[in-house]
Amino acid sequence: MEENFPLAWSLTIGTLLLIVFLVKLLKDRRERVDGRTSKLPPGRRGWPLLGDSINWISSVASSHPPRFVEEQVKRYGRIFSCSLFGKWTIVSADSTFNRFIMQNEGKLFQSSYPKSFRDLVGKNGVITVQGEQQRKLHGIASNMMRLEKLKLHFLTDIQMVMLQTLNNFQNNQVILLQDVCRKVAIHLMVNQLLGTSSESEINEMAKLFSNFVDGCLSVPIRIPGSAFHTAMQARETIINKINKKIEFMKRKQPATESGSNGVLGRLIEEESLPDEAIADFIINLLFAGNETTAKTMLFAVYFLTQSPKALNQLMEEQDKLRSATSDDPVMLTWEDYKSMAFTQCVIDETLRLGGIAIWLMREAKVEVQYEDFIIPKGCFVVPFLSAVHLDETLYKGALNFNPWRWMDPENQEKRNWRSSPFYTPFGGGARFCPGSELARLQIALFLHYFVTQYRWTQIKEDRMSFFPSARLVNGFQIRINKRADEVSVSMH
Secondary structure (H helix, E strand, O other): OOOOHHHHHHHHHHHHHHHHHHHHHHHHHHHHHHHHHOOOOOEOOOEOOOEOHHHHHHHHOOOOOOHHHHHHHHHHOOEEEEEEOOEEEEEEOOHHHHHHHHHOEOOOEEEOOOHHHHHHHOOOOOOOOOHHHHHHHHHHHHHHOOHHHHHHHHHHHHHHHHHHHHOOOOOOEEEEHHHHHHHHHHHHHHHHHHOOOOHHHHHHHHHHHHHHHHHHOOOOOOOOOOHHHHHHHHHHHHHHHHHHHHHHHHHOOOOOOOOOOHHHHHHHHHOOOOHHHHHHHHHHHHHHHHHHHHHHHHHHHHHHHHOHHHHHHHHHHHHHHHHOOOOOOOOOOHHHHHOOHHHHHHHHHHHHHHOOOOOOOEEEOOOEEEOOEEEOOOOEEEEOHHHHHOOOOOOOOOOOOOHHHHHOHHHHHHHOOOOOOOOOOOOOHHHOOOOHHHHHHHHHHHHHHHHHHEEEEEOOOOOEEOOOOOEEOOOOEEEEEEOOOOOOOEEO
């Protein structure tokens, strides 16, 4: 034992030194981490692992999504940090910082989506691609939907879809308006993107897309029967349909009627993209355009139903357009659309109160310094757009539906949704929604045909919910009747 004592003593000393070294190493590392964390915007860690994820989800699932953000703003300021889904996150309710983030897309920040979402929408889609490919696809989408194309390719087609969908209601019929809006939206998108107008194809695509959208917001477990598995199957079926359409269009002669093959036909004729990229591009536009437009149509009618004064003023404006021609049904011109001054105010206010772009998810590509804060590379950054839209210091009576606010000269600068940092329903920067003008055209034409053809009463009270899918919780049930000469809209 005496012979082994020096060896045992040496091992003990060595172990103690190793422990001291490891403790010092961990302490130094923690000090470095704490030093960097201290340069983050102020905030809290929340629960271990979960952080503030539960509070976040609970808030955005409510009828007032910015609730959690507003609570943290009171404590820490308009830019704060928290832990979401296992990662440090910077959340912003500051319009200037939000604009800074969006304007530096691709330079300092990049969009960040879970792998499951990227698998669903496709690696070649404009929503998920980065860098030069994103700029190329975004440019193609913007070109396809610029104003001249809307006048030439979309204006008449949209109205035909509206008439086809909205002419089938019976007097005293009870409808779920969100189902009607979804059908109108998917019909519009399939018609405009794929050049398809068959009722059976539209219905099949509507079912597939309903499954697809549900999967985008589900637990990403791909086992038979799960929402994510069903969504991936729906994606495969949709992609197969698009690919067959591509093959058919390439075999046939170019369409003799301008626009009869939709955006897909023009993509094949005008752009040099591989078939896989074209298919992902189309499914991205279907996804981006369907739910957003359907939701805004729904909420516009919902808000108007709560505001008889606004509804009456909108009906007066639309009735003038209907009486300006003897045609039945009325086919509106581009000049008619541009004359809908109050309708545009209604759309702006609906997007402010109930826009689907509640927040954006970005990731810092590099270490970013903003004012006194340092945002580490890889940190999540969330511009919470809805918190700005519902900020009482920016909008008096921010929680009230007030389309007349957009007639106030003081709000005209705010109203420019292409450049205003205070009103960003279509995002901004390099990922500004390329279909913004198309969406507004669709919503305006929907409101025209809906309010000039029908009057309705709401069956029961409801409340808005934004997550997991933007909707009215109990379903916006209305009893509908063909309009007489005098229109009255009431609520039970």
